Amino acid sequence: MSYDKPIRRIAIVGTGVIGASWAAEFLAHGLDVVATDPAPKAEANMREYIDEAWKDLTSIGLSKGASRDRLRFTTNIKDALSEADLVQKNAPERPDFKIKLYAEMEEVAPVDSLFASSSSGITPSVIQSQCKHPERVVIGHPFNPPHIIPLVEVVGGSKTSPDAIQQAIRFYASIGKKPIHLKKELPGHVANRFQAALYREMLYLIEQGVLSVEDTDAAVCYGPGLRWGVMGQSLQWHLGGGAGGIQHFMDHLMPPLEGMMKALGTPNITPELKQNVINGVMREAAGRPVDQLAQEENRVLIGLLKLREEIGLNKASAEPMAAA
Known part of the structure; x- marks a missing residue:
């Protein structure tokens, strides 16, 4: 066919x-x-x-x-x-x-x-x-x-x-x-798995009393989340490697990152933890209904996509890279 x-x-x-x-x-x-x-x-x-x-x-x-x-x-x-x-x-x-x-x-x-x-x-x-x-x-x-x-x-x-x-x-x-x-089938595909991996550590930090729900969200959206709206994590590490780029990162910065990966936690998702998250989210929402929050999010996303388009990021990310 x-x-x-x-x-x-x-x-x-x-x-x-x-x-x-x-x-x-x-x-x-x-x-x-x-x-x-x-x-x-x-x-x-x-x-x-x-x-x-x-x-x-x-x-x-x-x-x-x-x-x-x-x-x-x-x-x-x-x-x-x-x-x-x-x-x-x-x-x-x-x-x-x-x-x-x-x-x-x-x-x-x-x-x-x-x-x-x-x-x-x-x-x-x-x-x-x-x-x-x-x-x-x-x-x-x-x-x-x-x-x-x-x-x-x-x-x-x-x-x-x-x-x-x-x-x-x-x-x-x-x-x-x-x-x-996706060249292989995985339950949840990939993007939802990325979200699940991040959220697992966020819940662990909340459970362990390291951060409040609000500060956990702030750590994402005011830190790496801003960068992720511009480029993916591997390309970000290329910047993080300085003049040596990704090669320097892999040679010198990957070992400590690998150690950090091994220390990541797995939360016990208890009814108490769930309620803690619910309470924190409702404080963050501050009375704004879901529809309003979605509209606000959409306006920001459209603005980000337009800015990406203006500086050529959308086009660049859509073009396949030649095999090494």
């Missing part, structure tokens, strides 16, 4: 927060979108989300042909998938449900359409295990919200065609995303 046709028609299966955000992103890039979800008020909730997201997307910059009028909703999955070039699936994280849903999708979608799952933890080999055409199944896992955060983790299963993986990567890159190719 060839996976080189252009992707112009998208089917969204599941229109919760992730599905609606994906729909907004695709519409903002001038694509035709058909969405389906059996939940009550699914269409109204999705359109309300897209209308709100459109303000941010307009600020980011709409592509030629971008229009919310290119969205159609149906509760009939056959109608939604019958002409889809790409199916972006956003269903509940239950393996049995996903396996059954994919079997249903295969019966109604064109045989050459690409199936991409937004699954945040389930591996593609599990999802494709009962498929008649498993070669077209990939994970296309976004970071929330997909219409703002560029990262998309792309990973295939044991039966996925390499061509399907490359088609997914090309497509996501074409709409301004930053796709990364």
Whole structure:
């Protein structure tokens, strides 16, 4: 099966927060979108989300042909998938449900359409295990919200065609995303594992009474978190190595860092620790509702991405480096 046709028609299966955000992103890039979800008020909730997201997307910059009028909703999955070039699936994280849903999708979608799952933890080999055409199944896992955060983790299963993986990567890159190719399947993929690794140590420090919840968050977002918004940790260590760069860092600074790694802790996540975190977070929120905090975060993220674009960081990070 060839996976080189252009992707112009998208089917969204599941229109919760992730599905609606994906729909907004695709519409903002001038694509035709058909969405389906059996939940009550699914269409109204999705359109309300897209209308709100459109303000941010307009600020980011709409592509030629971008229009919310290119969205159609149906509760009939056959109608939604019958002409889809790409199916972006956003269903509940239950393996049995996903396996059954994919079997249903295969019966109604064109045989050459690409199936991409937004699954945040389930591996593609599990999802494709009962498929008649498993070669077209990939994970296309976004970071929330997909219409703002560029990262998309792309990973295939044991039966996925390499061509399907490359088609997914090309497509996501074409709409301004930053796709990364995971060459091996891992539960939780990679970005969520990074978050889990950091949060494990944060919880350990809170549990041990080293820092309050508020100061733990401050240590991240006012320290290394600021740098991570500019470049990744390995490139940061290149700067940390001074004139000698990463070679100096590996030769002279990696040994003490390695010792620190061995001293990292594992917290006992007790009800008391959970409540401590909840109390600290509520103090940080200071009465601001979740929606307000999300809007504030989105404005800062858009500003950061625009600044990265102005100085060429987005372009530089998207270009593959030549093999050494």
